[in-house]
Amino acid sequence: DAMVIQNPRYQVTQFGKPVTLSCSQTLNHNVMYWYQQKSSQAPKLLFHYYDKDFNNEADTPDNFQSRRPNTSFCFLDIRSPGLGDAAMYLCATSRAPGGRDTGELFFGEGSRLTVL
Amino acid sequence: AQTVTQSQPEMSVQEAETVTLSCTYDTSESNYYLFWYKQPPSRQMILVIRQEAYKQQNATENRFSVNFQKAAKSFSLKISDSQLGDTAMYFCAFMKGAQKLVFGQGTRLTINP
Numbered sequence: 001d002a003m004v005i006q007n008p009r010y011q012v013t014q015f016g017k018p019v020t021l022s023c024s025q026t027l028n029h030n031v032m033y034w035y036q037q038k039s040s041q042a043p044k045l046l047f048h049y050y051d052k053d054f055n056n057e058a059d060t061p062d063n064f065q066s067r068r069p070n071t072s073f074c075f076l077d078i079r080s081p082g083l084g085d086a087a088m089y090l091c092a093t094s095r096a097p098g099g100r101d102t103g104e105l106f107f108g109e110g111s112r113l114t115v116l
Numbered sequence: 117a118q119t120v121t122q123s124q125p126e127m128s129v130q131e132a133e134t135v136t137l138s139c140t141y142d143t144s145e146s147n148y149y150l151f152w153y154k155q156p157p158s159r160q161m162i163l164v165i166r167q168e169a170y171k172q173q174n175a176t177e178n179r180f181s182v183n184f185q186k187a188a189k190s191f192s193l194k195i196s197d198s199q200l201g202d203t204a205m206y207f208c209a210f211m212k213g214a215q216k217l218v219f220g221q222g223t224r225l226t227i228n229p
Binding site for chain 1: 158159166218
C-alpha cells in the first residue's frame, strides 16, 4: 500500500497560473520534504517541515510556498509558475533523526508539472 | 557546504554481471551518513543501502554492498548478480546531523538481458 501519496501525478498549468500540489502520508512521520527534480538531475531540496517547524532552503525562490496543516498533509504552492518551474516535484517523509533509520526517506511517486 | 559527485552519468551491463557505481563526497565533518537511493523508471525512489561514517565495516544488503573509504571520501556501490529489475537511476546521498539529504547527480544504470 502506498504510504506517501502525491496528487495530482500530472499537472499542466499556464504560465503564471497558481498551482497547488498535495502530499499525504500514512506513516505518521515527523518530517516532510519537498524536492524539485528536473530531467536527469539530482533532486533539489526546496524546504522541509519538522513537525510544524518550517525550514526553507536559502536558494528556494519566493514563488514556492508550503503549508502543513496537520501531520498527514503537506502542500506545495507555486504562486506564479514560470517555464523554468517545469519539473517533477517529489514529496518525502522521514522519522525524526537520531534513530537507527536516520536518513531513510520515503518518497511519493512525484507530481510532474508542465508549464505552457 | 557538502557536495556529492557521481562521475558516471550512465552505465550498462549484462544481466548476472557485477557492476560498481562510484561516488565521492566532500565534507569536513567526521560524523555523517551516506546512502544509495534507487529511482526506477516512473516509480518512487527507495533506499538501497545506508552507511554510518563511524562504522568501519562496509554495509551489505543482499546483492548490494558498499566500499566505504572514509579517508578518500569515496562511497561506491557494488551490485552483484545484476537483475533486470535493477535498471534505474541510482543516487548517492549525504546527510549530516540535520534531516537534509544532499544528492549526487545520479547514474543511470541499464541491465541488459
